[in-house]
Amino acid sequence: MYYKGIALCICPILNYCCHCGEKVVFRVPEGDNLPRYLCEACGAIHYLNPRLIVGTLPEWEDRILLCKRAIEPRRGFWTLPAGFMENGETAEQAALRETLEEANARVELSGLFTLLSVPHVDQVHLFYRAQLLDLDFSAGPESLEVALFKEADIPWKDLAFRTVSTTLQHYLKDRSSGNFVFRTGELKVHG
Ligand SMILES: [Zn+2]
Known part of the structure; x- marks a missing residue:
């Protein structure tokens, strides 16, 4: 979506880790029951909520x-x-x-x-x-x-x-x- 030529990101998809910049994967972390965006490089779990x-x-x-x-x-x-x-x-x-x-x-x-x-x-x-x-x-x-x-x-x-x-x-x-x-x-x- 664009507004005045600027991309507005409200999509619920994450590609890169905001801690280390590596690509993230989407899977269920240990001890959790829902898939999350995980960074396998630094271990960060990125929760996206409504x-x-x-x-x-x-x-x-x-x-x-x-x-x-x-x-x-x-x-x-x-x-x-x-x-x-x-x-x-x-x-x-x-x-x-x-x-x-x-x-x-x-x-x-x-x-x-x-x-x-x-x-x-x-x-x-x-x-x-x-x-x-x-x-x-x-x-x-x-x-x-x-x-x-x-x-x-x-x-x-x-x-x-x-x-x-x-x-x-x-x-x-x-x-x-x-x-x-x-x-x-x-x-x-x-x-
Ligand atoms: Zn990371």
């Missing part, structure tokens, strides 16, 4: 803020503001940062709403409910457009990711019942 994608569902009265993606994957499709959590930050900080970066929007978090495992791509997606603090939002560098949508106007066929559509479906259901409930679940590969 990534966290963290975002918000920003609300303003009866409307929800969505961003049209300016980058791949799913360029041109609508999403909730979200992105990869960085080392050294909390999940809440990641949610606020991504909302600011993608939508130039300031929000107040009001609790974790969905935690969705996506094991076939080794990801976990977390979305917080959030209240927009003002209407002074705009498209950040990773967005083509940012807009508020009423329920009837949500572009369901043009949503970028199933974790986003699932989160929106839970939100709208809970909003109509007046009782928001934290949801956790798993998204499987399309059949």
Whole structure:
């Protein structure tokens, strides 16, 4: 994957040892039960674990803020503001940062709403409910457009990711019942 001509590596494959530079092999280490990337030159074991994608569902009265993606994957499709959590930050900080970066929007978090495992791509997606603090939002560098949508106007066929559509479906259901409930679940590969 490329962004502005720079290769973005998010692939779960390791070729070389980051300790000694030798090629690694992929096998089950002694005392373990899953294959890992092993360096037979220096003995290092390189563990690769799922990534966290963290975002918000920003609300303003009866409307929800969505961003049209300016980058791949799913360029041109609508999403909730979200992105990869960085080392050294909390999940809440990641949610606020991504909302600011993608939508130039300031929000107040009001609790974790969905935690969705996506094991076939080794990801976990977390979305917080959030209240927009003002209407002074705009498209950040990773967005083509940012807009508020009423329920009837949500572009369901043009949503970028199933974790986003699932989160929106839970939100709208809970909003109509007046009782928001934290949801956790798993998204499987399309059949
Ligand atoms: Zn090594």
